[in-house]
Amino acid sequence: MKQIENIPDRGILLFKSCLVSVEYPGIESSTTYAFDKLGVDYLVSDEQSCCTGLGYYFDLFDQMSTTAVAARNFAVARKNGYTNITTMCSTCYAINKETCALLNSNEEVRSNVNTVFENAELDDLTYKQNSLDEVDNFYHVVEILLSKTQNIGKLNTIDFSDVHVATHHACHYYKVQYDDMIGNPNHPLLIDTIAKSCGADVVEWYEDKTLTCGAGFSQRHINRKTSLEVTHAKLESLKNAGVELVIHMCPNCQIQYDRYQPVIEKEFETKYDFVHMNIAQFVALALGADPGKVCGFQIHSVPLDKFLNRIGISV
């Protein structure tokens, strides 16, 4: 089990995410804004590729291909001296951790991947056993922020005391490697703790708190009806909890909630009075970030203007 006191704030490779980049880029700008304010030493590298997680969970990528691509990204981290790989997406987190464990424990996999590097004259990418540790070198942004709650609380500029908040923790953060998350995987509280440090009124438990967002990788597309039924169940549970703001930690969940909330309102003939944001957007906002130029709220499908005005932020 990870401990908060062991979460690093130096040598962070902020691992870019495909879905953040093209669906919610405000998550990345909010993360770097918050890291700058909190004195986190990080690097964003143009050499890093995607983790292949979407392809892997679409059943297209095989494990060896995903592992080889991951090993190349691990070399990017090592070459730059930023070896604490920290992700904005929960699937990047799970994929990177799993492939690192595989490279460390399976000599045949390591040898196959290294032979490919050698044959392509990319010897500098060679993965040496245990050159990264699957526990000590992999983090999600939410963990870095959690380790900084005291500072976040002190630097907070907004009165969130009458904002009723619920959280959704991403499945691939706390269910894949459930014995290596901060807290109890049956009742995750990382985002709750950060929101509380800013004075928000957080509902720690609601009926379907641990239910998936409903994206389900290919489910959103090949089983759209079921995907929306799951998301509808989740939104109904949030509605019953009477919340105003839902905070999450993964761009795929954010698509499912923010983009599909208006779709569900239409197709299920219902109405929801809550807005959505990522925990990095929440922290950046608390630390004084511009809601448009840093958080990128203007591209959300569920408009945040009314909510922001209510808490005293002009947009």
Add this chain to the structure above:
Amino acid sequence: MTDMMADEMIDTLSEYDTPICDTLAETVKKSLRTSDTIGIDRCMQCGACTASCPAARFTDYNPRKIIKRVMENDISVIEDESIWNCFYCYTCHLRCPRNNSPTQVVQVVRQMAINKGIGLDKLEVLFEYGDAFAELGVSKIPDLYVGQMEDDFDMRWHEFKNNLDSVRSELGLGTVGVKDTGRGEIRAILAGIGFFDRQEKMKQMAEAELNTSDEKGGITNETN
């Protein structure tokens, strides 16, 4: 294992994802897609997986029964349409008291189905994904799926998509994609590891399936 089953299982698109073994349970345990310690042999059919499964809540997918069929070496499980309903949310993986992982098992079962040309109608829209990944080093949502998003989403999303580069620039972010040298590396790595060969075989199988279905006058593309 029967001779018939051995014949059926000769083809594998990846000896690592679906190694050829005497039983389905052995294939599951040896697959690189599953944990080394996966407790499929310890499954006591308690149903905690099904009780907590979002797909079981809304469809006829039943992870407990899928595990039972795998344990009983029932190869027909690869033809069960319900295997394509799993969300890969890993709730069953978390809840199982015997360290089994139905979601990992289903990943292997789907790969075994793909080996037999089953489910390729669902996968062929993804074939552009691998090529786009090699080109930019970035995952790309397939065009057909983007089409669904275009139909579903509001004007805010459309406007944002039409102005992605300028929105990113206003947020202080550069263009999307890996540096040029990195792209060459990714292509070489995917070629060396056999990704493109595997994808080519899948494409050929998908085409053969389509032709067979045309001859029968049927339709294979059942998207819903």
